[in-house]
Amino acid sequence: MNFGKFVQRSTKGLFIFIAVMMIVPLVLWGYMGGGGPDTKEFEGDAGTIFGGTRISRMEFEEQRLRAYPAWWWDKIQHDFRIRFMLSRNQRPDGPKPDEVHNMAWKNIILLQDAKLKNVTATEREVLVRRSQLFSAIMGGRQYQDEMFDRIGRDIFAASPTVFRGWIEDQVVIDKLLDLVTEAEFAEYDRVYEQLGRQQQTVKAWYAGFDPKDFFRDVKPVRPDEIAKYYEANKAKFKVPEKANVSYLMVDHEELKRKMAEPSEEEVKKYYEDHKKSEFQKPHEHQPGEQHRDDEEPKFKAFDEVKAEIPGKIKQKNAEKEAAKLMDRLNVDLGADAAANGGKYTDDVFDRLKAKYANEGIALVHDVTPSFDRKHVDDIEKTVGQNSTLAAWAFDSKNAVGTISQKIATSKGVLLFRLLQRKESYEPGLTEQIRERIVKTLQREQIRKRTGQVAANVVQEINTRGLSAGRRKHPAAEWRSTRYFKADGGDPGVEDAQLGAAIRTNSANLVPGNAMVVPGSNLRNPEKQDWSYVVYKEDAIDAPGEDSPAQFDTARRNLNEDSRRRRRDDYIKVLEAQAERKEEPGLRKDAPTRAPTPVPAPPEEPPHP
Numbered sequence: 001m002n003f004g005k006f007v008q009r010s011t012k013g014l015f016i017f018i019a020v021m022m023i024v025p026l027v028l029w030g031y032m033g034g035g036g037p038d039t040k041e042f043e044g045d046a047g048t049i050f051g052g053t054r055i056s057r058m059e060f061e062e063q064r065l066r067a068y069p070a071w072w073w074d075k076i077q078h079d080f081r082i083r084f085m086l087s088r089n090q091r092p093d094g095p096k097p098d099e100v101h102n103m104a105w106k107n108i109i110l111l112q113d114a115k116l117k118n119v120t121a122t123e124r125e126v127l128v129r130r131s132q133l134f135s136a137i138m139g140g141r142q143y144q145d146e147m148f149d150r151i152g153r154d155i156f157a158a159s160p161t162v163f164r165g166w167i168e169d170q171v172v173i174d175k176l177l178d179l180v181t182e183a184e185f186a187e188y189d190r191v192y193e194q195l196g197r198q199q200q201t202v203k204a205w206y207a208g209f210d211p212k213d214f215f216r217d218v219k220p221v222r223p224d225e226i227a228k229y230y231e232a233n234k235a236k237f238k239v240p241e242k243a244n245v246s247y248l249m250v251d252h253e254e255l256k257r258k259m260a261e262p263s264e265e266e267v268k269k270y271y272e273d274h275k276k277s278e279f280q281k282p283h284e285h286q287p288g289e290q291h292r293d294d295e296e297p298k299f300k301a302f303d304e305v306k307a308e309i310p311g312k313i314k315q316k317n318a319e320k321e322a323a324k325l326m327d328r329l330n331v332d333l334g335a336d337a338a339a340n341g342g343k344y345t346d347d348v349f350d351r352l353k354a355k356y357a358n359e360g361i362a363l364v365h366d367v368t369p370s371f372d373r374k375h376v377d378d379i380e381k382t383v384g385q386n387s388t389l390a391a392w393a394f395d396s397k398n399a400v401g402t403i404s405q406k407i408a409t410s411k412g413v414l415l416f417r418l419l420q421r422k423e424s425y426e427p428g429l430t431e432q433i434r435e436r437i438v439k440t441l442q443r444e445q446i447r448k449r450t451g452q453v454a455a456n457v458v459q460e461i462n463t464r465g466l467s468a469g470r471r472k473h474p475a476a477e478w479r480s481t482r483y484f485k486a487d488g489g490d491p492g493v494e495d496a497q498l499g500a501a502i503r504t505n506s507a508n509l510v511p512g513n514a515m516v517v518p519g520s521n522l523r524n525p526e527k528q529d530w531s532y533v534v535y536k537e538d539a540i541d542a543p544g545e546d547s548p549a550q551f552d553t554a555r556r557n558l559n560e561d562s563r564r565r566r567r568d569d570y571i572k573v574l575e576a577q578a579e580r581k582e583e584p585g586l587r588k589d590a591p592t593r594a595p596t597p598v599p600a601p602p603e604e605p606p607h608p
Contacts, residue, residue, distance in 0.1 A: 049580045206535070238427075244368050270313055461513070495524075502534050505534055
């Protein structure tokens with residue numbers, strides 16, 4: 001794919017995301033040193049290409065450094081997994097040493113071929129390429145050399161000198177490959193074929209096979225099957241680690257209940273003080289309207305938010321008062337421990353609750369039921385979210401009797417005390433577990449039996465036709481879809497999830513054939529064990545509403561695909577013709593350097 005064309009077509013959001021997500025205190029792979037390799041360290045030859053052209057170690061090391069941005073650029077363009085990981089804020093693995101090594105040789109060979117063909121890059125072409133890359137990543141911001149160099153470091157794992165050199169090489173390589181692929185065009189019959197397939201309207205028949213109809217076929221589960229399943233799935237039956245705690249809470253709602261309503265002046269002051277942080281309107285644009293950096297933010301009017309401000313004021317005041325009360329409680333806890341030889345008394349929470357009740361302050365004291373890590377959310381329905389119980393209660397450093405630091409949740413400020421913690425264990429093959437295993441294996445029998453019956457019907461249809469398939473299992477209820485567009489039309493099926501599965505799977509069928517669609521393909525938990533048979537009765541190629549434009553789009557896409565394949569083939573042939581011969585020990589002698597940390601992110605991330 002052409003670098004410039006890709007940059008022009010790329011969505012800004014993808015590159016902005018990569019720019020923001022990868023500028024974190026991580027460690028880059030490979031050498032990102034200063035301006036380039038030390039000439040004394042890389043004396044001699046790295047090898048030869050094209051039967052005698054010598055490549056110096058200095059030249060090879062230069063291209064090895066430039067292979068890092070080349071590798072990342074290739075992955076960003078073509079590897080969906082890399083883009084998916086970045087979109088999930090996950091750090092993908094960088095290139096392996098062999099990948100960097102081979103990428104360096106490939107670029108050396110391509111640049112040598114360009115040199116033989118007198119293909120060079122002008123200064124203007126390089127500057128345009130830099131500007132295109134910068135604009136795609138930073139949106140409409142004005143080009144800055146410092147920010148451009150930072151993009152090279154933080155996204156492409158290259159020093160400024162290496163990054164700029166790679167871009168110049170890329171201009172030359174793209175010009176070379178454009179020359180050898182510019183005459184590649186897709187054949188017209190492929191264009192018509194794809195266009196017809198996209199415009200296809202389909203009619204299908206379908207039948208569902210209910211697992212309940214096959215209960216009669218269930219065989220008794222043998223004891224050895226139960227034992228075998230248990231041994232293979234012990235982790236499923238392991239009793240998890242459990243704990244229970246007591247807690248003492250300063251309840252926000254209780255504090256708010258005693259507060260007076262804020263005055264009109266307090267409400268207005270809160271609005272002015274928090275206007276920018278809490279009452280800014282969502283940033284929106286009309287279709288086709290471009291974002292400008294100098295746009296003024298818009299805020300909700302006072303009358304629009306007036307009713308919700310008293311609650312906000314009370315909440316903030318309650319949080320402040322709760323924090324002060326908890327500071328007092330911590331002092332009291334310290335006094336209790338000091339009077340008891342450094343340990344808290346067993347009834348300390350009860351006594352503190354009673355003490356503060358005498359002052360008119362109602363604290364909440366209770367004990368949670370036993371819980372495991374996966375069910376902390378049940379406890380948080382009572383104590384509030386963000387309790388950190390999943391980490392604190394099961395931390396081996398916290399012994400029974402330990403009291404936590406103060407914890408602010410959505411409902412108040414709390415102190416937890418660990419009352420009990422039971423380690424996880426394997427219960428063995430109890431009667432209750434036996435019953436669970438029997439039900440699981442019987443359900444698996446039914447699911448397989450249902451799928452097998454559906455598969456037999458499909459085989460009959462594909463061998464002898466739909467009528468024979470319907471006779472194979474006459475109890476099945478067959479229904480037909482309406483004619484629908486294969487690229488997203490409505491099949492007219494009452495169950496929308498089943499309709500979507502029919503549309504998706506029928507695209508892979510030849511008219512006159514059938515296939516099994518497992519119920520697990522539907523997003524419906526009640527249909528997970530079902531099986532469906534889908535039969536494609538008819539498919540009609542019909543021109544679309546905008547056929548000329550669609551033809552041009554299909555032809556353009558296929559032309560690009562043809563040129564991409566021609567480009568890849570050219571590179572493979574060229575590398576074979578180069579017959580590269582490396583000097584012994586080149587891979588072994590590859591320099592190792594300490595990894596360089598990525599700089600901190602900018603104060604303001606770029607706008608989309």
